[in-house]
Amino acid sequence: MSNEILNYDKVAEASLAKAKRDGAETMWDRKAAQKTQCGFGEAGVCCRICAMGPCRVSPVPGKGAERGICGANADTIVARNFARMIAGGASAHSDHARDIVHAMHATKAEGPFKIRDEAKLRRISAEWGIEGADTKETYALAHELAEMALGEFGKPFGTQRFLKRAPQARQDVWEREDIAPRAIDMEVTTLMHSTHMGCASDYESIFRRGMRTGMADGWGGSMIGTEFSDILYGTPTAKASSSNLGVIDKDQVNILIHGHDPNLAEMIVLAAENPEFIEMAKAKGAKGINIVGMCCTGNEMTMRHGIKIAGNFYQQEMCIITGAIEAVVVDVQCIFPALPALAKKYHTRFISTSEKAKIAGDMFIKFSEATGLDNANEIIKIAVENFPNRDASKVEIPDIKQDTLVGYSVEAIIDHLDKVVNTNTSDAMGTVKPLTDVIYAGVIRGAAGVVGCNNPKVEHDYAHVTVLKELIKRDVICVVTGCAAQAAAKAGLLTLEAKEMCGRGLKEVCERVNIPPVLHMGSCVDISRILHLVNLCADVKGIDPALLPVVGIAPEWMSEKAVAIANYVVGSGINTYLGIIPQVLGSPNFTKLMTEDCQEFLGAHFVFEKDPLVMVDKIMVDLEDKRTALGI
Amino acid sequence: MSLTDLIYAGSNAVAGLTEGAVNDAIEKYGESHAVGYPDTAYFLPIIYAATGVKIKTLGDLPAAVGILKSLITNKDDLGEALNAGLATAVGAEIIEAIRYLDGDPYAEDAGIGFVSDPIIRSLGVPLVTGDIPGIAVLLGESADPKTLAAIVKDYQEKGLLTFMVGNIIEQASEAGVKMGLDYRVIPLGHEVTSVIHVVSVAIRTALIFGAVEPGKLADFLAYTKERVPAFVNTFGPIDEVVVAVGAGAIALGFPVIADVEVPEVPGALMTQADHSKTVETSLESRDIKIKVTKIDVPVSVAAAFEGERVRKDT
Numbered sequence: 029m030s031n032e033i034l035n036y037d038k039v040a041e042a043s044l045a046k047a048k049r050d051g052a053e054t055m056w057d058r059k060a061a062q063k064t065q066c067g068f069g070e071a072g073v074c075c076r077i078c079a080m081g082p083c084r085v086s087p088v089p090g091k092g093a094e095r096g097i098c099g100a101n102a103d104t105i106v107a108r109n110f111a112r113m114i115a116g117g118a119s120a121h122s123d124h125a126r127d128i129v130h131a132m133h134a135t136k137a138e139g140p141f142k143i144r145d146e147a148k149l150r151r152i153s154a155e156w157g158i159e160g161a162d163t164k165e166t167y168a169l170a171h172e173l174a175e176m177a178l179g180e181f182g183k184p185f186g187t188q189r190f191l192k193r194a195p196q197a198r199q200d201v202w203e204r205e206d207i208a209p210r211a212i213d214m215e216v217t218t219l220m221h222s223t224h225m226g227c228a229s230d231y232e233s234i235f236r237r238g239m240r241t242g243m244a245d246g247w248g249g250s251m252i253g254t255e256f257s258d259i260l261y262g263t264p265t266a267k268a269s270s271s272n273l274g275v276i277d278k279d280q281v282n283i284l285i286h287g288h289d290p291n292l293a294e295m296i297v298l299a300a301e302n303p304e305f306i307e308m309a310k311a312k313g314a315k316g317i318n319i320v321g322m323c324c325t326g327n328e329m330t331m332r333h334g335i336k337i338a339g340n341f342y343q344q345e346m347c348i349i350t351g352a353i354e355a356v357v358v359d360v361q362c363i364f365p366a367l368p369a370l371a372k373k374y375h376t377r378f379i380s381t382s383e384k385a386k387i388a389g390d391m392f393i394k395f396s397e398a399t400g401l402d403n404a405n406e407i408i409k410i411a412v413e414n415f416p417n418r419d420a421s422k423v424e425i426p427d428i429k430q431d432t433l434v435g436y437s438v439e440a441i442i443d444h445l446d447k448v449v450n451t452n453t454s455d456a457m458g459t460v461k462p463l464t465d466v467i468y469a470g471v472i473r474g475a476a477g478v479v480g481c482n483n484p485k486v487e488h489d490y491a492h493v494t495v496l497k498e499l500i501k502r503d504v505i506c507v508v509t510g511c512a513a514q515a516a517a518k519a520g521l522l523t524l525e526a527k528e529m530c531g532r533g534l535k536e537v538c539e540r541v542n543i544p545p546v547l548h549m550g551s552c553v554d555i556s557r558i559l560h561l562v563n564l565c566a567d568v569k570g571i572d573p574a575l576l577p578v579v580g581i582a583p584e585w586m587s588e589k590a591v592a593i594a595n596y597v598v599g600s601g602i603n604t605y606l607g608i609i610p611q612v613l614g615s616p617n618f619t620k621l622m623t624e625d626c627q628e629f630l631g632a633h634f635v636f637e638k639d640p641l642v643m644v645d646k647i648m649v650d651l652e653d654k655r656t657a658l659g660i
Numbered sequence: 661m662s663l664t665d666l667i668y669a670g671s672n673a674v675a676g677l678t679e680g681a682v683n684d685a686i687e688k689y690g691e692s693h694a695v696g697y698p699d700t701a702y703f704l705p706i707i708y709a710a711t712g713v714k715i716k717t718l719g720d721l722p723a724a725v726g727i728l729k730s731l732i733t734n735k736d737d738l739g740e741a742l743n744a745g746l747a748t749a750v751g752a753e754i755i756e757a758i759r760y761l762d763g764d765p766y767a768e769d770a771g772i773g774f775v776s777d778p779i780i781r782s783l784g785v786p787l788v789t790g791d792i793p794g795i796a797v798l799l800g801e802s803a804d805p806k807t808l809a810a811i812v813k814d815y816q817e818k819g820l821l822t823f824m825v826g827n828i829i830e831q832a833s834e835a836g837v838k839m840g841l842d843y844r845v846i847p848l849g850h851e852v853t854s855v856i857h858v859v860s861v862a863i864r865t866a867l868i869f870g871a872v873e874p875g876k877l878a879d880f881l882a883y884t885k886e887r888v889p890a891f892v893n894t895f896g897p898i899d900e901v902v903v904a905v906g907a908g909a910i911a912l913g914f915p916v917i918a919d920v921e922v923p924e925v926p927g928a929l930m931t932q933a934d935h936s937k938t939v940e941t942s943l944e945s946r947d948i949k950i951k952v953t954k955i956d957v958p959v960s961v962a963a964a965f966e967g968e969r970v971r972k973d974t
Contacts (some may be wrong), residue, residue: 448926452941462926469663469923471738503738532739540927652736660662660923 039273039339039426040488043346046424052373054345055364056092059484071614072106078225085615098225106615107231108223110591111238111251113610115219117592118241120361121553122212122249123384124288127179128256131291131397135167135260140295140401143170144262147467148439150209154257158190170259171336177252183211188248190556196565197572198601201242205629207236207599209244231618235626239655250593251556257328261294264331264435264550266444266543271517273343274429275336276352281309283411284338284347287359288551290328292381293321295404296357297333305408312415317408322347323362324510324551330434331550337432339518340489340511341586342482348376351422355411359395360385362481362587369473375417379409432517433524436507438564440558444541451472460561462541464568467577468660471533472503474577474651477558478512478546479593481586483608486638491583491607493638496521500545503531507561510552512583521546555593559600574601575633577654580646583607583640598632603650605635605643663903663923664741670904671732671744671751674853678728678751682721685758691719695757698764699776701863706753706856709863710746712875721754728754744859745907748875752856757788770829771849775861777868780843783821783861784869787888791963792844794820794948795888797858799902799907801827802919807935808895809835812845814939817962818950823848823858828895842967852901862888862912885913891946892916893938914947 036273036653068074071087075096085102086092092476095101100108143166144147153173155163161169180188187208191199201209209215219241222228228237253334258264276282283300285293299305300317309317312475320338320362321329329335340348341362347353348370355377363380365371368389378390381403386392391410397404436444436581449455455462466472476499482488492515496506500521508516516522521529527538538545549557558580566573580597582590585608597604612618635650637643661669685695695704695718702708704715707724715724731747733740756774759765766773786792794874796815802808812832815822822845829847832839839845848854866872866883873879884890892909894902897920906916906929916922916929917938924930932941943950955961 445926450926450930450932450941450944452937452944453932463928465924469925469929470736470741471925471928473736531735531737532742536738536928615874655662655736 037186039343039428040346041272042287042424042426043349047345047349050349050372050373050422051347052345053366054349055342055366055484058366068614070611072109072611073102073614075100075105075108077223078109083347085614089616096225100229102232102615103231103271103617104229105614106470106618107234107238109240110610110612110618111219111223111234111590114238114242114595115216116588117590118212118245118249119216120589121245121253121592122181122216124360124553125249125253125256126178127289127291128253128260129174129177132170132260133178134258135170137167140298141260141397143167143259145259147257148263149173149259152259174256174419177256180248180252181212182214182332185345186210188212188244190247190251193294193560194600195566195570195572196567198563199572201572201601201631202599205236207240207243209248212244212248215244227296231615232621235618235621237646239595239599239630242592243599245592246556246559246596246600250553251559253485253553254550254556256552257290258437261290262332263439263545264437265440266433267334267435269330269334269336269432269434269517270429270431271337271339271432271514273339273346273350273426275320275338276347276350276425277315277318278423278425279315280405281312281314281316281412281415282318282320282353283408284320284322284356285329286322286344286356287363287385288324288361289359289382290325291327291397291400292357292404293325295400296407297329297335299401299404299408302408305412308409309412309415312412314412314415317412317532324553325359327510327513327548327551327554331437331548331554332435334434337514337517340482340514340539342484342488345370348374350425351419352425354414354418355379355407357381358385358387358405363387365389374422375414375419377414379407379410381407430518430520432520432522432548433544434517434522434548436543436549438561441547441561444543447542448540459568460564461568464565466533467565470655470660472505472537473533473648473655474504474579475562475648476504476506476579476581477555477597477602478506478508478516478581478583479510479552479555480582480584480590481511483584483586485608486584488584489518491640492516493519493521495581495583495607495644496546497529498641498644499647500526500530502644503533504647505534505650506546507558508546509554509558513548513550516546517548522548551595552589555597561598562600562602570649572601572631575654575658577651577658578602579650580604581607581643581647583643594634598626598630598634601631603632603635605637607638607643609638662736664736664738666900666903667741667744667907668732668734670900671748671907673901674740674748674751674904675725675729675732678754679725680759682718682725682874685761686718686721687752689718689761691704691717693761694717695721695742695761697757697760697774699778700774700864701777702867704753705756705860705864705867706749708874709867709872709880710750710875710877715757724750724754742907743909745904745909745911747903748901749856749908752853753860755853756856762902766849769811769849770833771825771847771854773849773854774857775846777864780861780864780868784865787865788869792819792821793889794943794946795858795862795890795952796820796822797825797855797890797892797914798822798828798895799825799852799855799892800898802831802895804935805831805835808832809837811893812837813960816844816964818939819961819963821845822846825852825855826850828893838968844964855905858890859908859912862890874894881912886911889946889948890914891942893942894918896920898922915942917942917945
């Protein structure tokens with residue numbers, strides 16, 4: 029594909045030119061090889077859930093084949109395909125969370141898995157009703173909490189414990205509409221059941237069951253993943269980092285950590301600090317060991333340790349193309365299977381580590397909670413020993429990097445807000461009231477959570493950055509996670525200086541609170557932090573979050589996880605804007621249900637809008653309508 | 661009503677009054693009649709600072725009214741609302757200037773009205789040295805004159821310069837607060853527009869001591885925000901005009917502390933219903949730190965009492 033679409037990103041242009049010279053294939057080559065993608069799949073009207081198929085029905089009502097062999101029509105097929113995307117996404121997040129909880133179950137005082145935020149351990153334990161949460165021995169409590177959390181995945185009765193964090197008004201909606209998620213695995217399983225051949229055919233019912241499964245992710249898997257990661261590895265606090273491919277250092281052993289699960293990455297970071305390895309690196313002619321992150325594992329590491337961000341999803345190949353990466357270490361999710369072959373064009377070792385994501389083509393080192401640090405040591409050693417194999421003639425690191433501020437957990441945000449609370453007023457410390465105050469007073473018009481992936485259907489990062497810049501200009505404070513956060517980091521939006529790009533109100537807020545206008549809240553599971561924050565704001569006012577001038581946005585989404593996320597955000601009462609249109613247009617009924625009708629029973633809906641500027645206009649109308657309804 | 665709606669309601673009202681007053685004055689005196697304040701080299705100081713325009717005659721005013729009306733966009737946006745607050749300040753400055761056409765309008769008032777250049781120059785040194793650690797602007801009518809007086813005395817003891825507008829002047833006076841420049845308690849007047857004379861002080865501080873160039877509004881706002889440690893306390897119910905004036909104060913960087921419920925903005929607009937905490941709340945909001953060595957004597961001790969004259973009670 030032509031490089032024209034990449035004008036936005038100078039790094040991309042240079043990298044792709046180099047890839048061509050090196051004879052390396054990238055996602056753009058493969059996108060071009062796909063030619064025109066199938067219209068039936070694009071509209072969601074292709075079904076292959078049984079062996080009578082594959083069936084495809086007409087995406088235009090009243091024309092062509094209207095039913096599959098079993099009799100399923102476009103509504104049913106679209107709803108089922110969409111639901112299965114949710115199941116896929118919820119599974120990914122939840123299985124990630126399960127590993128974190130297992131690691132917590134394996135914690136002991138002597139490590140390497142340890143409790144690093146004991147206060148949070150006790151806080152969550154108390155929230156879940158564990159008796160003696162403030163007095164029990166740390167590790168006994170951690171193991172008890174971990175076991176309880178593992179129950180959330182498969183308990184036979186009851187709903188997710190974290191649902192209680194929402195204001196009563198929202199809990200009532202979930203109760204009434206029967207979308208309060210039960211055990212996480214149960215929701216996924218039962219959704220796979222419902223979408224089996226010859227089960228559910230009512231598209232609205234499938235939509236609701238999908239919604240509940242999404243909710244099991246946001247309020248279950250993802251929230252457990254986030255909170256338990258904080259307990260294990262520390263709750264993020266504001267800190268400085270740096271981003272873009274320029275963070276790769278030609279004088280050091282560069283190790284790229286890519287994937288999602290902090291269990292592996294934390295061990296890698298721990299191992300890389302071992303003086304023995306640093307000496308070894310120096311002996312091999314390197315100045316040291318440079319760990320850089322990508323995608324969500326990169327986000328986890330930057331949030332907690334300030335590890336530099338090499339890039340987001342679409343840059344995973346470019347990273348290798350720099351020729352300066354000794355090892356790419358991956359665990360699960362969003363890792364191109366193309367990487368091992370690409371790595372072979374250079375000296376780079378590609379190491380997959382998870383049994384769940386064994387990636388063929390180079391090396392597999394099985395990572396487990398029992399042997400975590402040993403595995404990490406082995407990986408570091410391989411990387412260091414690979415340094416002399418680097419071909420200097422192939423090294424070309426784009427000289428572009430951007431300083432950035434990261435680490436804005438809910439706790440860190442509240443900590444910042446405390447600075448503007450006048451100690452002589454009746455306002456308590458440790459709340460989000462200053463935030464709701466400025467929203468209610470109209471100093472800022474609302475808040476947006478901008479999340480999601482990259483997608484070669486659109487110019488990379490363009491929609492992320494455009495939406496963010498336009499929103500902050502209009503006094504809408506933004507929080508970001510995932511690859512959207514990394515786009516913002518590269519664009520310089522995660523800096524205190526970015527206040528100059530804001531409207532007057534948001535600029536004042538940034539100055540007074542001493543924060544960037546766009547706050548990096550972490551990885552994709554950390555979207556649960558955004559849920560928590562919005563619900564705390566709703567709590568201050570005692571209202572359903574659906575009434576707040578808040579939106580969710582996924583400008584360049586790509587994965588099934590993004591679909592699960594969008595569902596739980598809508599299910600939580602927050603209108604969600606999608607910059608890539610999901611594969612549902614083959615059913616006008618299902619499309620209308622998503623974009624209009626669900627408003628009635630959920631208090632929120634999806635909006636599809638490809639043009640980021642038009643999207644911002646729609647969002648502003650949405651936010652102002654909400655303000656008017658609240659009388660603010 | 662939302663906060664911005666309140667601000668616009670007040671600023672539009674003041675704009676209307678200003679336009680009416682200007683038209684009436686021109687009709688009465690003609691366009692070439694001189695207009696201005698006594699003892700100042702800065703014409704209408706706020707307009708001069710904001711635009712660089714030297715208003716000398718009534719005929720210069722309609723253009724200024726045009727500018728102030730253009731500042732009121734009625735848009736739901738803080739920057740725009742703060743501009744409307746500044747427009748309210750410009751309107752008040754014009755209205756007050758017109759009041760001076762018929763001689764000193766404050767001749768019969770307990771307030772002093774316009775603060776002359778020499779007074780500002782005399783305050784300059786103690787402001788720069790921190791001898792005057794802050795400027796308190798008190799506005800309104802208190803439901804409880806006793807606590808009001810306690811607040812004023814507290815500011816006095818801490819060395820702050822206090823300006824007063826509204827019926828609180830008599831209230832404080834009756835409760836035993838001594839006033840005058842020497843006491844650092846300056847009654848300005850009873851009309852809400854007379855609060856503009858303290859804005860004028862802040863702006864001329866930037867002109868005189870900051871040497872900020874007239875016409876560079878942003879520089880003035882930065883100077884007042886960073887260098888003039890002022891804040892506003894309002895007493896009693898606040899109407900739209902007061903809110904609009906308050907927005908002007910916020911634009912200058914001065915926080916407003918009300919004793920009634922308002923749409924709160926942390927650090928800028930706050931409610932403190934407990935008058936025993938008004939002083940501490942205000943000082944903290946403006947980041948004014950005062951080191952006071954309390955001398956345990958039966959009378960108040962502070963620099964504010966330096967110019968006091970001792971007379972027989974008659």
